[in-house]
Amino acid sequence: MKFKTKLTLFFSALLLCALTVFLGLRCQRRQVIRVACVGDSITYGAGISNISKNSYPARLQSLLGNHYQVKNYGASGYTMQKAADYPYWEHPDFQESLDFQPDIVLLMLGTNDGKTYNWVNAETFLTDYKDMIRCYQALESNPKIYLMTPATVFSQNTDPAYPDNQYSISADNVEEITQLVRDLASELNLPLIDIHEATKDHPEFFPEDGVHPNAQGAAFIAQQVYEALKD
Numbered sequence: 123m124k125f126k127t128k129l130t131l132f133f134s135a136l137l138l139c140a141l142t143v144f145l146g147l148r149c150q151r152r153q154v155i156r157v158a159c160v161g162d163s164i165t166y167g168a169g170i171s172n173i174s175k176n177s178y179p180a181r182l183q184s185l186l187g188n189h190y191q192v193k194n195y196g197a198s199g200y201t202m203q204k205a206a207d208y209p210y211w212e213h214p215d216f217q218e219s220l221d222f223q224p225d226i227v228l229l230m231l232g233t234n235d236g237k238t239y240n241w242v243n244a245e246t247f248l249t250d251y252k253d254m255i256r257c258y259q260a261l262e263s264n265p266k267i268y269l270m271t272p273a274t275v276f277s278q279n280t281d282p283a284y285p286d287n288q289y290s291i292s293a294d295n296v297e298e299i300t301q302l303v304r305d306l307a308s309e310l311n312l313p314l315i316d317i318h319e320a321t322k323d324h325p326e327f328f329p330e331d332g333v334h335p336n337a338q339g340a341a342f343i344a345q346q347v348y349e350a351l352k353d
Contacts, residue, residue: 156263157182157192158224160210162234164273164343165196169334176337181344186351195219202231204250206240211254223263228347229254230270230317232303233333236295244302251306268350269307271300271318273343276325276332291333315350317343 159165159179167177174180179194186192195218200210210216210231219227231251235241258267275293300318307314320342321327327339335343 153189155186155190155226156222156224157186157190157226157228158219158222158265159192159194159196159228159230160215160219161196161228161230161270162200162210163196163198163334164233165230166194166198167196167340168198169330170337170340176340178335178340178343178347181341182347185344185348193219193222193224195222199234200231201234201240202250202254203235203240203242203247205242205246206235206237208234209250211250220257220261223261224258224265225263226351227258227265227267228270228315229258229267230272232299233272233275233291233296234289236272236275236292236299237290238292238295239290241292241295244298247299247302248306251303252310255310255312266313268313268315268347269303270315270347271303272296273317273328273333273335273339274321274324276328289331289333313350315347317346320346 159182163169165178167173167180170176173194177194177196179192179196183190183192195215197208197210197213197215200208200213202210204211232247235247255267258265275291275296277293296318304314304316306312321335321339324339324342325332327335327342329336
């Protein structure tokens, strides 16, 4: 009888230890903060060598460390507006970013909406932007959503053969979009990361085409985001 009692106590203690370890591992997994970087080619890292190391999401991962999982959902050429040529809504990355159940969403779309043949109007842009915000707000993970303005477009760095640039991105349209994003963040009481303001005095970050940042520019954007997240 004593032997059975001891055996029962032994297995009970063993089960308790196993349960403690299991719950500890689950808790540890939950403590990893998931960050979804949603955007276009600037987020993706177009034109940057070794994107997995030098894109802004990759640099942000290095800055944040192992307690964060940063995923790059940048899709080159894609827009916020549903009526534009390549709406982000239709790209697989959009659904994947939702399935990721992020704790933080970094939303940086608008540059391609500024193309002369894409831009519809402020009302359309804001309607679609609010719809996308609601999609992320509806997630079980209840993420904190940061709105990011488009980077500054430097026309002086573009090919003079094109009136705007080789992508037909209008600097004036991007300026308008930037202000719309600022106003929207204020209206919805969402945090804003003003990449447009941060990059306006740094044409050296966009030497190739005036639109896409180089590795130095991507690192700079990552630093702005890092400081906002840690604020």
